[in-house]
Amino acid sequence: EKEQIWPSKTDLLETMLFEQQGFNSGNSPATFIVPCEKVTFGTGRNGAAEWLRTAYHDMATADVENGIGGIDASIGFEVNRDENPGIGFNETLMNLAAFLTPRSSMADLIAMGALFAANGCSNGSVEIPFRAGRVDATGPGPTGVPRPEQPLDEHITSFQKQGFTPQEMIGLVACGHTLGGVHGVDFLEIVDVVNDPATDDNTQTFDTTNSGFTAFDNTVAVQYVNNVTQNPLAFGHNETTRSDGRIFASDGGIEIGRMATSPAYFYKTCQDLLERMINTVPKGVTLTEPLQPYPVKPSRLFATVNSNGTMTLTGYIRLIGDVAANPNRSIKLHIHPRAGVTCTPAKPCTVSNNIPAFASGHVMYGNPPLTFWTYPFTVEVPLAQGISGFDVEVIDNINGVTNSTLHTNGGHGFPFDDTLLTQPQLSCTEIHTEGLMNLTVAIRDDSYLSSLKAIVHVPEPLLSLTPAVGSVPLDFVKAGPIAGSGYTLYNASIATGVIPQDFPNNQAGTYIRTYDLIASNGTHTVEREFNMMDGLKSCPGF
Numbered sequence: 001e002k003e004q005i006w007p008s009k010t011d012l013l014e015t016m017l018f019e020q021q022g023f024n025s026g027n028s029p030a031t032f033i034v035p036c037e038k039v040t041f042g043t044g045r046n047g048a049a050e051w052l053r054t055a056y057h058d059m060a061t062a063d064v065e066n067g068i069g070g071i072d073a074s075i076g077f078e079v080n081r082d083e084n085p086g087i088g089f090n091e092t093l094m095n096l097a098a099f100l101t102p103r104s105s106m107a108d109l110i111a112m113g114a115l116f117a118a119n120g121c122s123n124g125s126v127e128i129p130f131r132a133g134r135v136d137a138t139g140p141g142p143t144g145v146p147r148p149e150q151p152l153d154e155h156i157t158s159f160q161k162q163g164f165t166p167q168e169m170i171g172l173v174a175c176g177h178t179l180g181g182v183h184g185v186d187f188l189e190i191v192d193v194v195n196d197p198a199t200d201d202n203t204q205t206f207d208t209t210n211s212g213f214t215a216f217d218n219t220v221a222v223q224y225v226n227n228v229t230q231n232p233l234a235f236g237h238n239e240t241t242r243s244d245g246r247i248f249a250s251d252g253g254i255e256i257g258r259m260a261t262s263p264a265y266f267y268k269t270c271q272d273l274l275e276r277m278i279n280t281v282p283k284g285v286t287l288t289e290p291l292q293p294y295p296v297k298p299s300r301l302f303a304t305v306n307s308n309g310t311m312t313l314t315g316y317i318r319l320i321g322d323v324a325a326n327p328n329r330s331i332k333l334h335i336h337p338r339a340g341v342t343c344t345p346a347k348p349c350t351v352s353n354n355i356p357a358f359a360s361g362h363v364m365y366g367n368p369p370l371t372f373w374t375y376p377f378t379v380e381v382p383l384a385q386g387i388s389g390f391d392v393e394v395i396d397n398i399n400g401v402t403n404s405t406l407h408t409n410g411g412h413g414f415p416f417d418d419t420l421l422t423q424p425q426l427s428c429t430e431i432h433t434e435g436l437m438n439l440t441v442a443i444r445d446d447s448y449l450s451s452l453k454a455i456v457h458v459p460e461p462l463l464s465l466t467p468a469v470g471s472v473p474l475d476f477v478k479a480g481p482i483a484g485s486g487y488t489l490y491n492a493s494i495a496t497g498v499i500p501q502d503f504p505n506n507q508a509g510t511y512i513r514t515y516d517l518i519a520s521n522g523t524h525t526v527e528r529e530f531n532m533m534d535g536l537k538s539c540p541g542f
């Protein structure tokens, strides 16, 4: 198998997909709904169900033959259509907007949200590979989401347009309607409203298993087949809106019977059909290969330039590990000096001390689920040596026998460029009072770069519930040299607001802000793209 080379433009999505719980999970939307229903959305509301339904309604208007529509976040422009009733779409999009960046489109987030819902509510039984690269629409798409009052032949035609056969329609509907239910407040004609609609959605669930690890299971099929179903779209008092009933019976009950008989068949069918659902994209959009977890992944890398002739490289190395910390495992960093410097036995290049594990994160995704251990490091490097990258040595000491593996990222080391360096101790960030970000960046003098600017990316409003990724330019001012270091500091400051667009309901209360650094002179430009706020100090509160 080809070694996955770090870094890649999908690294943030990789983090979101795999680092779902525990250390570093703050950057993953999984924190909302994994394990199933982690965040309470209100009586009669189910976050995982809302996220899955949002993905389906985004895709349901696709015309695959003509390459139109699919998962493209056009749902953000369509929430007021009467084929999209309920606040589930608004809620989903507001949750996900907190994770929108130039490298995580809303369409990719919607797709990943559906994956989390199926995976996190099935205890990992539904494991959909995740491909990245969906592109957000800039306006509404066609109409055509199936409605419960439509006759069967219209549903068959509609699913065929979406790329699914009549048999697959049965499967996909059962896979969707294993979570959540029909909300009386939105479908008065289907479910009676008996409790106060201000505090209760009066939801009639599709089956009796609706929370925890068995929410996404074949009970919806079992109960339908056994005629004990509470599914309002199968046996509701309103015969016109019994679309599930007509669909499940459309082949004489064969497919829904198979799903009821075999949990394994149910999971496999849902895995395949939901994968096709989230990978339905408009013509011209190409998805990546499925994301794989890096065996070794650096993050939050900073080099702080000191005034004593050294720089301090800090960061984290993530390894795949056992559930329990392995006290016999440590790592060492082997620093590659910047080109031009040779390391000799008399003047060796820097190797860190042994670094022990620090914190774990884990995943519901994957069977068995993955766990990670993270190793935070601090290494002093002489400025004369500089840094162009590093190798990671993993050392296991078992019963006195040392076993060591050197990870070289495909032979070239994990790259680190010490030309443009954000100084974490001189920079700060906050997104809770006014969205302040102060950046201090050191530029290496022998790069002869004389000006620095940043492009700061924050979500910005569109005529949609899906924001666009904004690009705010920011110029730096030269602050002066760090004595004797060969580096000069530049400063800039920006306030990007607390929650862009004043999302009334952004339940994350936060957003991910990234910035690109662009330094130049008359003849050349050096860029350091997609820097995150993680690892910067927080700005003093007010």
Ligand code: HEM
Residues within 6 Å of the ligand: 045, 046, 048, 049, 050, 052, 053, 056, 085, 086, 088, 146, 147, 148, 149, 155, 172, 173, 175, 176, 177, 179, 180, 181, 182, 183, 184, 186, 187, 243
């Ligand atoms: C003929 C096709 C379909 C029809 C007519 C239909 C209709 C409905 C209706 C009327 C509701 C209640 C919504 C509410 O009260 O907010 C609902 C809920 C839901 N649907 Fe469908 N649906 C169809 C297919 C699908 C498919 C293919 C999926 C996903 C694969 C899906 C996923 C869901 C989910 C997860 C919910 C629960 C939402 C919640 O509890 O908040 N549906 N559907």
